[in-house]
Amino acid sequence: MKYAFYPGCVAKGGCPELYSAACKVAEKLDIELEEMSDVACTGAGCMPTQLSDPINARTFAKAEQMGLPIMTICSTCQGVFSQANHRLQDAEYREEINREYLAEEGLSYQGTTEVKHMLWVLFEDYGIEKLKALIERPLNGLRVSPFYGCFLRRPGNIMVPTKDVGARRGYLEDLTQILGAENVDISGKTKCCGFPILTANEEASLGMVAKHAGESSQKGADCMVTPCPLCHLNLDGNQPRAEGQTGEKIDLPIIHLPQLVGLALGFNTDEMQLGRHIVSTKAVNDKVDMLT
Amino acid sequence: MEVTYKVHRKDPENGGESSYSTYQVELPEDATVLDGLQKIRDEQDDTLAFRASCCQGSCGECAVRINYKAQFTCTTRIGDVTKKAPEILLDPVRNIPVIKDLVFDMDRFTWNKMAAMKPWMEPDDEFAPTENLVPESEMADVRKTMSCHACSLCDEGCAVLPVNFDFLGPAAMVKGYRFVMDPRETGAKMEARMKVVEQPQGLWDCVHCYEADGKCPRGLTPSSKIMEIRDVAFKEGIKHEKVGRHHASFINSVKQTGWLDERKLVMETEGMTNVTGLMKLLPTAVRALRRGKMPGRHEKRPGADQIKRILEKAEDSK
Numbered sequence: 005m006k007y008a009f010y011p012g013c014v015a016k017g018g019c020p021e022l023y024s025a026a027c028k029v030a031e032k033l034d035i036e037l038e039e040m041s042d043v044a045c046t047g048a049g050c051m052p053t054q055l056s057d058p059i060n061a062r063t064f065a066k067a068e069q070m071g072l073p074i075m076t077i078c079s080t081c082q083g084v085f086s087q088a089n090h091r092l093q094d095a096e097y098r099e100e101i102n103r104e105y106l107a108e109e110g111l112s113y114q115g116t117t118e119v120k121h122m123l124w125v126l127f128e129d130y131g132i133e134k135l136k137a138l139i140e141r142p143l144n145g146l147r148v149s150p151f152y153g154c155f156l157r158r159p160g161n162i163m164v165p166t167k168d169v170g171a172r173r174g175y176l177e178d179l180t181q182i183l184g185a186e187n188v189d190i191s192g193k194t195k196c197c198g199f200p201i202l203t204a205n206e207e208a209s210l211g212m213v214a215k216h217a218g219e220s221s222q223k224g225a226d227c228m229v230t231p232c233p234l235c236h237l238n239l240d241g242n243q244p245r246a247e248g249q250t251g252e253k254i255d256l257p258i259i260h261l262p263q264l265v266g267l268a269l270g271f272n273t274d275e276m277q278l279g280r281h282i283v284s285t286k287a288v289n290d291k292v293d294m295l296t
Numbered sequence: 297m298e299v300t301y302k303v304h305r306k307d308p309e310n311g312g313e314s315s316y317s318t319y320q321v322e323l324p325e326d327a328t329v330l331d332g333l334q335k336i337r338d339e340q341d342d343t344l345a346f347r348a349s350c351c352q353g354s355c356g357e358c359a360v361r362i363n364y365k366a367q368f369t370c371t372t373r374i375g376d377v378t379k380k381a382p383e384i385l386l387d388p389v390r391n392i393p394v395i396k397d398l399v400f401d402m403d404r405f406t407w408n409k410m411a412a413m414k415p416w417m418e419p420d421d422e423f424a425p426t427e428n429l430v431p432e433s434e435m436a437d438v439r440k441t442m443s444c445h446a447c448s449l450c451d452e453g454c455a456v457l458p459v460n461f462d463f464l465g466p467a468a469m470v471k472g473y474r475f476v477m478d479p480r481e482t483g484a485k486m487e488a489r490m491k492v493v494e495q496p497q498g499l500w501d502c503v504h505c506y507e508a509d510g511k512c513p514r515g516l517t518p519s520s521k522i523m524e525i526r527d528v529a530f531k532e533g534i535k536h537e538k539v540g541r542h543h544a545s546f547i548n549s550v551k552q553t554g555w556l557d558e559r560k561l562v563m564e565t566e567g568m569t570n571v572t573g574l575m576k577l578l579p580t581a582v583r584a585l586r587r588g589k590m591p592g593r594h595e596k597r598p599g600a601d602q603i604k605r606i607l608e609k610a611e612d613s614k
Contacts, residue, residue, distance in 0.1 A: 013558065014558070016555070017558045019589065020588070020589070042597060045555045050543055050546040052526070054527065054531075054613070055607055055610045058606045059550075059606055062603070104613075105609060106606075154504075154505035155505075158507065160509075195455040196456075196503040196505040198459075200503045200505075201501055201502070203500070203538055203539055204501050204538065205463075205497075205500075205501045208460035211459030212456075279588075280587050281589075282584070282587055
């Protein structure tokens with residue numbers, strides 16, 4: 005199994021532990037990753053589609069040349085890619101982008117590149133039975149709140165397009181249980197983490213952090229797991245500020261998806277770089293160490 | 297058939313605590329949920345408060361949550377609900393203050409927020425001697441959004457409203473869309489219109505989570521409409537200063553290096569001369585530095601020149 009690996013800006017910037025964990029997990033699972041190092045940021049919803057569609061078409065065309073599907077580890081990258089790829093299925097629009105922007109570089113996107121988040125790859129390509137067989141340390145007793153955020157779930161017609169992939173709605177809960185951990189369900193698990201309005205309305209953004217992480221903490225979770233590094237940045241990095249805003253302690257570690265998988269595959273907490281999180285992961289470390 | 301109704305109750309004159317009342321009602325299978333509510337009020341409990349008006353799915357007055365899903369009572373058939381659940385559980389729509397039982401405060405919520413969008417057109421020449429004709433092709437999409445009957449069901453699932461009640465919400469933004477896309481407002485009028493939709497608690501307070509798409513009984517897609525307004529805002533020049541700096545920094549970063557310089561983005565968003573704003577970032581920066589999360593040196597990527605060429609050409613084609 006081989007993918008054109010698109011880590012995204014955050015995994016190469018503010019969340020280096022995500023990049024490292026994803027690479028280690030992929031290697032252990034024998035998933036070969038060829039990193040796309042000469043392609044652009046997706047635009048992350050901060051660019052109008054008029055700007056982001058041409059640069060994303062370029063990325064898809066490069067993957068097409070490599071003859072590989074793209075694997076992402078960021079829900080925001082995945083969401084922007086999926087929506088762009090959906091628009092680029094319109095042959096007339098695609099040809100216009102090819103002609104206006106890609107031809108000069110000798111590129112042309114034919115519309116065939118498949119883009120999948122690592123969570124989808126594990127279920128739809130790799131196979132859960134194969135993953136189960138490689139679990140060395142079932143995370144028994146670890147209480148985990150799955151948190152999807154927005155972009156891996158919506159718009160529904162693009163992110164969960166057919167009945168065949170309807171199960172995508174439950175992948176994170178299923179994976180948590182397969183890894184041996186216990187699900188701690190929270191009401192806002194498919195809601196926004198607040199990151200996109202950090203600029204325009206910091207108070208509301210931090211209010212969302214307090215709402216989601218606070219509910220999880222109150223329900224007795226040891227940590228939250230998320231497939232999105234932007235959710236991680238807000239829920240982890242801004243948790244101290246959210247606590248300051250509400251005056252209530254939350255103290256909930258926010259774990260990246262590949263880190264949780266990695267712990268169950270036998271990597272230790274140092275190898276998964278849990279020490280790089282803003283909120284101390286000591287409670288998780290202690291439980292995982294006891295399982296060793 | 298005998299149907300069990302379990303209905304949310306809240307009476308401000310009686311303490312205002314939420315509770316549920318249960319009623320058994322005899323109804324034909326093709327009766328609507330509203331028929332049952334009216335029968336309960338006529339025959340069993342005349343204190344039960346709910347709203348309804350047109351009884352044909354046009355006015356949006358009777359919006360409630362039926363077994364956790366926001367719908368109209370007047371167009372939802374008993375048989376369709378009881379096929380999936382043994383009882384009919386009725387709650388008021390979420391995110392909106394409840395006045396009594398199933399009745400929510402439409403003034404504070406829907407109408408005040410709609411009014412904030414200045415929902416009237418200000419054509420370039422108000423006193424033009426002739427009719428202000430526009431081609432059908434430019435109005436088709438605008439006209440679709442005119443079918444919004446302000447039922448607030450798109451606001452019901454909004455992720456922002458539970459933490460920020462003052463956010464104008466998707467329903468008001470759809471109203472904004474109707475005027476932003478109307479070709480009869482241009483130039484200074486368009487400039488003023490964009491300031492209205494970009495007001496505090498408006499366009500940039502939406503998290504674009506796409507939660508509101510799929511909620512509209514008219515089949516409108518409020519989240520997608522908000523994204524279309526954002527695209528217009530980019531073209532017209534973003535009016536919200538801080539958001540404008542954020543987007544400019546983001547695009548410049550990708551143009552210069554092919555990818556996002558997070559450190560620079562955070563500082564340029566605050567404003568490089570905004571000492572107070574920059575100082576506020578310090579505790580987070582120190583925490584990130586201590587944990588090894590501060591992004592390292594930002595290198596230009598291979599392919600960056602091609603990316604820059606594409607972005608500049610796309611900007612020129614505005």
